[in-house]
Amino acid sequence: MPALPPGFERASRGGCVLIADAALLPDAEVLLDPAAFEAAFEEPSGEGRAATALVDLGPGRARIWLRRLLHGGALGPIFGRSYFGMRRPLAEVEVNARLLAAGAPVPRPALAWGQRRIGPIFSCAVGTYFEEDTRDVLAFLLDVPDEKHILAAAGALGRAVRIFHDAGGRHPDLHLKNLLLRERESGYEAIVIDLDRARIGIDATPDERMNQIVRLFRSLLKRNVLRTVGARGCARFLSAYCEDDRRLRRAMWRHVDRELRLVAIHRLRYSNSPS
Numbered sequence: 001m002p003a004l005p006p007g008f009e010r011a012s013r014g015g016c017v018l019i020a021d022a023a024l025l026p027d028a029e030v031l032l033d034p035a036a037f038e039a040a041f042e043e044p045s046g047e048g049r050a051a052t053a054l055v056d057l058g059p060g061r062a063r064i065w066l067r068r069l070l071h072g073g074a075l076g077p078i079f080g081r082s083y084f085g086m087r088r089p090l091a092e093v094e095v096n097a098r099l100l101a102a103g104a105p106v107p108r109p110a111l112a113w114g115q116r117r118i119g120p121i122f123s124c125a126v127g128t129y130f131e132e133d134t135r136d137v138l139a140f141l142l143d144v145p146d147e148k149h150i151l152a153a154a155g156a157l158g159r160a161v162r163i164f165h166d167a168g169g170r171h172p173d174l175h176l177k178n179l180l181l182r183e184r185e186s187g188y189e190a191i192v193i194d195l196d197r198a199r200i201g202i203d204a205t206p207d208e209r210m211n212q213i214v215r216l217f218r219s220l221l222k223r224n225v226l227r228t229v230g231a232r233g234c235a236r237f238l239s240a241y242c243e244d245d246r247r248l249r250r251a252m253w254r255h256v257d258r259e260l261r262l263v264a265i266h267r268l269r270y271s272n273s274p275s
Helices: 025-032 034-039 073-079 087-101 137-142 147-166 206-222 226-242 246-253 256-271
Strands: 008-013 016-021 052-056 063-068 109-118 121-129 179-184 187-192
Touching (some): 025 109, 034 109, 063 109, 087 109, 087 121, 137 179, 147 187, 147 206, 147 226, 206 226, 206 246, 226 246
Antiparallel strands (some): 016 109, 109 121, 179 187
């Protein structure tokens, strides 16, 4: 078993292993019961590769956002939920904790869960403390907000992604549902979520930064909400990301032609598949 992240403790029962924030562990031990764990997913709280569930640990206690880990890509149908040990969920918890400590706008990591299936093969899940009063960016856009709110949210998202990158974060799948928004009287706050396979680097190059931003742009196309955001919303995101760093903006812009060629290829694929 890999080393535990700082501040986390381990508990096990039968074939289940729980590695959780020490303050959370006494309440979270209920998840060592496989039936209780599965019951949390009876009413899925999300969509996509990784089933999600909101777990309420009791009155006055934390709420945890649980996400199963599932293999994607060509090997997904073969390996499904099977992982060799718990290295994958623990890596996510560690990266999440390090990014949070560096000031990145990410949720607070709560736990890693595993259930032994056979030998060293586990089913795994990761939990973060639930971010109250938030919704993902796709849900926000599907409500078709007015331009004032679009621009405010775009600015918050641009700043959040910039801070995430400056803290060393590299997200493997930055899209609309992996960004949360919280509306405050003073404006919007944005949070980057789902850090499975995320990593921490020394300094993101302009190429890497533009690649991740264009990946987010492709998500607008795929979900048919680019028109809702509009040119001004896209420009506000980029301005907030770059702030007054003209050198960074110029360096990133050198890579835009190549990225837009990739966008055109993806756009053909989206036109022939459901959003």
